Amino acid sequence: MSQGKVVLMACGSFSPPTYMHLRMFEIAKDYLHSLGLANVIGGIVSPVHDAYGKKDLVAAQHRIAMLKLALRSSTWIKISDWETQQNGWTRTRISLQYHQDIINRFLTNISTIDDMDAPNWLPDDILNVNNMNSGNSIDEPDNLMERLNGNRVERVTVKLLCGADLLESFATPGLWSDEDLETIVGRHGLVVVSRAGSDPGRFIYESDMLYKHRNNVTLVTNYIANEVSSTVIRRLVRRGESAKYLTDDAVLAYLRTHRLYGATSSQTDKI
Numbered sequence: 351m352s353q354g355k356v357v358l359m360a361c362g363s364f365s366p367p368t369y370m371h372l373r374m375f376e377i378a379k380d381y382l383h384s385l386g387l388a389n390v391i392g393g394i395v396s397p398v399h400d401a402y403g404k405k406d407l408v409a410a411q412h413r414i415a416m417l418k419l420a421l422r423s424s425t426w427i428k429i430s431d432w433e434t435q436q437n438g439w440t441r442t443r444i445s446l447q448y449h450q451d452i453i454n455r456f457l458t459n460i461s462t463i464d465d466m467d468a469p470n471w472l473p474d475d476i477l478n479v480n481n482m483n484s485g486n487s488i489d490e491p492d493n494l495m496e497r498l499n500g501n502r503v504e505r506v507t508v509k510l511l512c513g514a515d516l517l518e519s520f521a522t523p524g525l526w527s528d529e530d531l532e533t534i535v536g537r538h539g540l541v542v543v544s545r546a547g548s549d550p551g552r553f554i555y556e557s558d559m560l561y562k563h564r565n566n567v568t569l570v571t572n573y574i575a576n577e578v579s580s581t582v583i584r585r586l587v588r589r590g591e592s593a594k595y596l597t598d599d600a601v602l603a604y605l606r607t608h609r610l611y612g613a614t615s616s617q618t619d620k621i
């Protein structure tokens with residue numbers, strides 16, 4: 351992997367968001383930076399469309415509201431509602447490509463787009479093209495560069511950030527097309543965070559496609575593992591038990607107010 355500019359994009363249900371969804375971004379960014387593998391200039395959470403139809407998937411409006419609460423202190427992780435605004439479910443390849451295209455189009459047309467047109471998920475650094483153009487980007491190979499008023503601007507790659515279980519879902523028959531996987535792994539790249547019960551290194555080794563592109567797959571070991579999942583939070587809420595310290599207090603308050611996942615507003619996350 352080159353040291354190019356990278357935006358990490360996580361797709362999923364986020365029903366509800368947990369602390370691990372957010373930690374995934376921090377762990378991945380630190381890992382890529384500490385090894386000089388990439389310059390992470392932003393993060394995007396892309397919640398899936400309601401039509402995805404997964405069990406306990408509450409309306410996108412609620413999932414987005416909870417993500418906003420969970421991410422209110424983040425300076426670099428943004429939420430994109432683009433997938434949820436489409437007519438139906440969008441394949442991940444299409445979503446990665448869309449976000450990457452918009453970022454790079456914004457970079458190359460900076461002089462003709464005023465700030466009002468910038469989507470709210472656009473990384474802050476993209477808004478300042480001068481920052482983007484600093485350093486040694488002039489030495490990057492041509493395929494990483496685009497031209498801006500005669501100057502070379504480094505293209506941004508949007509990589510898929512996921513947990514090891516999502517990687518392993520690549521092997522579920524009929525779930526992902528070979529062509530999409532080839533594009534996602536070959537052109538965008540994957541950053542995979544370890545998760546209990548998964549062995550991503552072995553999974554990559556046993557897949558010819560992933561093995562071929564292994565230089566574009568970064569495995570990040572989460573040494574501060576936490577078994578929290580949306581399923582766990584939904585279960586606790588349904589049972590009237592405390593989910594405090596597994597996600598942001600404001601997320602818990604929101605799901606109680608809106609009686610999501612079988613919550614009743616009288617329940618409290620005992621303080």
Ligand SMILES: Nc1ncnc2c1ncn2[C@@H]1O[C@H](COP(=O)(O)OP(=O)(O)OP(=O)(O)O)[C@@H](O)[C@H]1O
Binds near residue numbers: 360370514581582
């Ligand atoms: N504890 C975790 N460790 C590593 N990755 C995680 C963890 N929890 C979620 N992820 C990742 O977050 C992304 C979004 O996943 P998702 O919305 O399915 O969350 P979840 O907590 O697994 O929810 P659910 O229990 O409903 O499946 C996926 O890439 C998933 O692998």
Ligand SMILES: NC(=O)c1ccc[n+]([C@@H]2O[C@H](COP(=O)(O)O)[C@@H](O)[C@H]2O)c1
Binds near residue numbers: 362364527530
């Ligand atoms: N073919 C595809 O592009 C494909 C297949 C299955 C899941 N996905 C995505 O992976 C994510 C999975 O989320 P969950 O882990 O919550 O089921 C969703 O964002 C979904 O859109 C994509």
Ligand SMILES: [Zn+2]
């Ligand atoms: Zn999951």
